Amino acid sequence: MKHNIIAAHKVIGTIVGIIIFIVLFKYLAVQIGDTSDNVTLAHAWLSLITAIFGPVVGAVTAFIGHATSDALTNNGTAWWTWVIADGLFGLFIGLITKRLGVLIGKLTTRKLVLFNIWQLVANLVVWLIVAPLGDYWVYNLSLGVAFKEGLILVVVNFLTIAIVGTGLLKIYQHYFVE
Template structure:
């Protein structure tokens, strides 16, 4: 019985996570200059979702949230290289939060610093390797453009997660974790 309650909790949490991710990603985003990149709180939210529900929930939340947002924005089409990259990002930071045991015991400064170092590494791998190379191979986008947009996302996502994601985790720990 306990396993079923935990599984239902993760499914419902993931669905809510996806809905909030879509709203943050699509409707509360600010475009960065002449790029297709946006400043959004979606990845800060994703860091909390992964810390609560784990890496599979994080991957599903980012993948489905990004694909849905793209589909709503781009006349029914998704930019699949970035959707896949976002799903991988959710998986990576989910694995990090699980490994660090973010909400097991006290949420220490050490855990938060390690989390932010690892989320920076995940951002670099996903947005400076996976997404740009995917854009180059699949969409024939120039490597210069792809890497420029990837670098912008590394910086923006890192800062949003380091600041807002950390605050969300601290608030969650304070109000919901014994």
């Protein structure tokens, strides 16, 4: 019975996570200059979702959330290299929060510093390796353009997660974790 309750919580958490991710990713985003990149709180939200529900929920939330947002924006077309990269990012953030036990016990400064170091590494891997190389191989996008957009996302996502994501983790831990 306990396993069914946990599974139900994860399904509901995933659905709610995806809906909020889409709203933040598509409707509460600010475009960065002349790029196709946006400042969004979706990845800060993702850090909380993965800390609560784990890496699989994080991967599914980011993948479906990004694909749906792209489809709503681009006449039903998703930019699949970035959708896959976002799914991997959700998985990586989930593995990080699980490994560090971010919401287990006290949320210490050490846990938050390690979380932010590792989320920077995840951002670097996903947005400076996976997404740009995918764009180059699949869409024949120039490596210079792909890496420029990837670097912008590394900086934006890192800062958003470090500031807002860390704040969300602190608030959740304070009010919902014993």
